Amino acid sequence: MKLDNRTKAEVIWVIAVVAILSWAAVSNATYLQTHSENIANPVGPDPQGVIINVTGYQWAWAFQYPNGTISTDKLVLTNGTTYTLIVSSKDVIHDLYIPEFGVNIYAVYGHTNQITFKPTKAGIYLFECVEYCGEFHYEMRGTVVVT
Amino acid sequence: MGFSFVLAVFGSTIAIIVIMGFLLYYFAVDYRKGLLGDTNSALPKTESNTMLSRMRRELSFSAFMMDDSKSIGIRYIVTSIVLFFIAGLAGIGMRLSLWFPNPSFLTPIQYNILLTAHGTLMLYGWAVGGILGLTYYLLPTSIKLRKDSLGTVSSIMYWMYLVGALLLIFSKSTATWYFYYPVVDQLTASGGGSYSFGGLIGVMLILTATITACIIFLKMIFIDRDKSIRLSSLPLFAWSVVSTAFLIISSAPVSMIADGFLIYDLINPIFFQGANGTALAYAIMFWFWGHPIVYVAVIPAFGLIYELLPRFTGTKIYSYRAGVLSLLLLMVLSGTVWGHHLFNSGLGTVWDLIFSTTSFIVAIPSAMSVFNWIATMWVGRVRMSVPVLFIINAIIDFIIGGVTGVMLGDVGVNQLLHGTYAVTAHFHFILLGLTTGMAFATFYVLFPTLTGGRNYNIPMAKVHFYLTSIGTWIMSGFWLVGGFAGMPRRVAGYFGIFQTYQDAAAIGGVVLGIGYLIFLINFLYSAYKPVETGTGNALEEEAVA
Structure with a gap:
């Protein structure tokens, strides 16, 4: 088959685009396969590590630790420990976002999601609600303290 | 109460x-x-049916x-x-x-x-x-x-x-x-x-x-x-309308049904008020339309670029076939990507994989169009004028917005960027640069027709272009950087560490606003000048012949 120059150019740029996007798609699929516990998923049978129950409500976050204590708008973690957050909501849809750990997980009424992560550096980080939830949406934020 | x-x-x-x-x-x-x-048109009854394609209409009450x-x-x-x-x-x-x-x-x-x-x-x-x-x-x-x-x-x-x-x-x-x-x-x-x-x-x-x-x-x-x-x-513009129309007809009713459920839920909450997370059902029904609408805003702008470019480069569009294919592929593929707005809602790994892969695939027809425009400008001789400035800016902004969009389609990256200003920057690049830019470019092309034979003031139009272009860059650029630093969107207040990005974006927003004000001033100034040209324009020249 003989192609004229114009068609050749078209074929070349389509192939280039497809190649780049295939690389992106494959790396994305690999990440999903190897890190499926690090993205938001419905609660599974055996959460890893220390389990923290998170409840979002208008307009604050409550974190319940395994020993039963509850802290509001402040999450205290230990460096090097694996944590699984089990996230739900009391009222509207919220979204817990901790940029430092790549945690981004919806809190939905009547539906629990989980996400696993492991802090590797001590420090104080931020978390925020990033799903619009009413008047004081912007105040649904706080700090993560890793010791 | x-x-x-x-x-x-x-x-x-x-x-x-x-x-x-x-x-x-x-x-x-x-x-x-x-x-x-009794006629439905400004033309005499005998002519109105045969003359429609040649008819002109000015801005008038x-x-x-x-x-x-x-x-x-x-x-x-x-x-x-x-x-x-x-x-x-x-x-x-x-x-x-x-x-x-x-x-x-x-x-x-x-x-x-x-x-x-x-x-x-x-x-x-x-x-x-x-x-x-x-x-x-x-x-x-x-x-x-x-x-x-x-x-x-x-x-x-x-x-x-x-x-x-x-x-x-x-x-x-x-x-x-x-x-x-x-x-x-x-x-x-x-x-x-x-x-x-x-x-x-x-x-x-x-x-x-x-x-x-x-x-x-x-x-x-x-x-x-x-x-x-x-x-x-x-014409490719007509193809873009076909694509848009099918997209709207196939997806908007789903959102309208969801809206109807919402109104019913006010009176008697039975649809989304479930105990097992049915609030997400609304989100899914909404995004089934919510994603196509952004393509609805973009595809006609593609069509306008396809329509305008040949008039300012003196050549035909580089590949008509690839243009049609791109527009129709966009119609089909963009209906399948809506789940990427809900990666973090607990769709599950398999659905995440499906929607992120379709999000990568939908970038292919968009890229085909972009290369088609670049190739058209490459082989033709570009006649510089205000609409062409808007077109070039639209293409550049669409490339930036598109690339950041593909990044957001990656599940891992999405974990970092979902709900931040990076998303806002992504779609403001596209909607301001491409959709709004092309709408104003077309308005400038149609200006003599719309105002009954007046020309717009070119220096003022250029100021409008540069201010809006630079304003978009400042505003969306700082949003993008702030988004990568974790700045959340839709907030009335924010952590003090983000103030630099927000202040810069505010300056960009004001620059944009001044740009559009200058458009308004230009319009009011030029539309009431004495008549100086015919009412013909590039987009309707076939009607003149």
């Missing part, structure tokens, strides 16, 4: 608006009959009285530009209020009202309305339409769109343009706003108008077009 009281007040308000609308319409029809006799395609186009163009300025004012208010980390001159409720008004009016008022307007205006010429049809239906749909837009302005909803379930039905100031469902009704009216208009477009293209135009040589 109980719920039933609110419902009674709101219901009677709507009833009054609808009745007033019909009365106004009745008088308008009467007035038009006095003006024109008589357009609101006539039902031919071009008059309806004028109505939508005028209305959508007014809505664009209202929504833009809301946007600038938000930017200025975010100068300081704590809410400054806007209380959180006021901020949220502006946030909702900006989103709904820009998308449903400006993007959808502007596209309907340009399509009604340009399509008859582009397919050499001889006989206008369903003008009365189009006209009624326009009035529905107008009432919908007014409801969006006055509903004072604070539920954002998503209208996510539990928030929208909290009829308090701190939830969705007391009249939040007014916004929903407005959206439903606008969607009804849009769907009906799209059916009329398809009828125009496939049944009424001149027999000399075969489907294989249909």
